Amino acid sequence: MQRIRLRYTKRGRLRFTSHRDFQRAFERALRRAEVPMAYSAGFTPHPKVSYANAAPTGTASEAEYLEIALAERRDPEHLRRLLDASLPTGLDVLDAVEAHTSGFADRLTASRWELRLDGVEPAEAERAARAFLDASSVEVSRETKKGLRTFDARAAVASLEAVADEPEGGPDRPEQGGCAILRLVVRHLTPAVRPDDVLSGLRAAAGLAPPVPAGVTRLAQGPLDEESGTVADPLAPDRDATPVATAPGPAA
Incomplete structure (x- = not known):
């Protein structure tokens, strides 16, 4: 699996979006963007998405983070653009890096x-x-x-x-x-x-x-x-790691 870490925002009226509402919106965006997600095992498989320390409802944020696991390799920047276009304005995906390290939440x-x-x-x-x-x-x-x-x-x-x-x-x-x-x-x-x-x-x-x-x-x-x-920037250790060549994926 390939792991991608994303930074996104909650701006304007979208700051009142609850974490559960954002989860639903993000999973819809994954489907719209045709992201090749990895899924959990069991009777009710769900896409592998890990959320880190979400801001309270009603609070704006320029620095929310999550990690997704992919079944096929994709270029992080191309994936960022697809997801950003699939989310409503205010929930903006600003950054994407391939995860080369562990323990992201601890940072x-x-x-x-x-x-x-x-x-x-x-x-x-x-x-x-x-x-x-x-x-x-x-x-x-x-x-x-x-x-x-x-x-x-x-x-x-x-x-x-x-x-x-x-x-x-x-x-x-x-x-x-x-x-x-x-x-x-x-x-x-x-x-x-x-x-x-x-x-x-x-x-x-x-x-x-x-x-x-x-x-x-x-x-x-x-x-x-x-x-x-x-x-400091929590994505810096992944940016500094040796990049791995990735396929760009399907066009938007």
């Missing part, structure tokens, strides 16, 4: 997020970010499948800054100005700390309460460099 140790806070002055957001980072711990509570859980949101945040420049969220950025932008890197811990947990922590630590819901976009996810607080 996704952190995410870089952007929070757009309409109605919040940049100076207020900067003050709240400093108060959050200066705290030794910031406890927040969230209802989970196992009931109400309380955990430390501060421990998961590797970096947090207020910025004055334009948001990086691309198509989801507003036309009007007058909002604060926070960028943060969050470690993938157990239990998972989500951007809304950090917003709850900013409210608890500094009284920051945006008048409207924050616009949340995941900008990247991958290996975390603890020293610099940056998130």
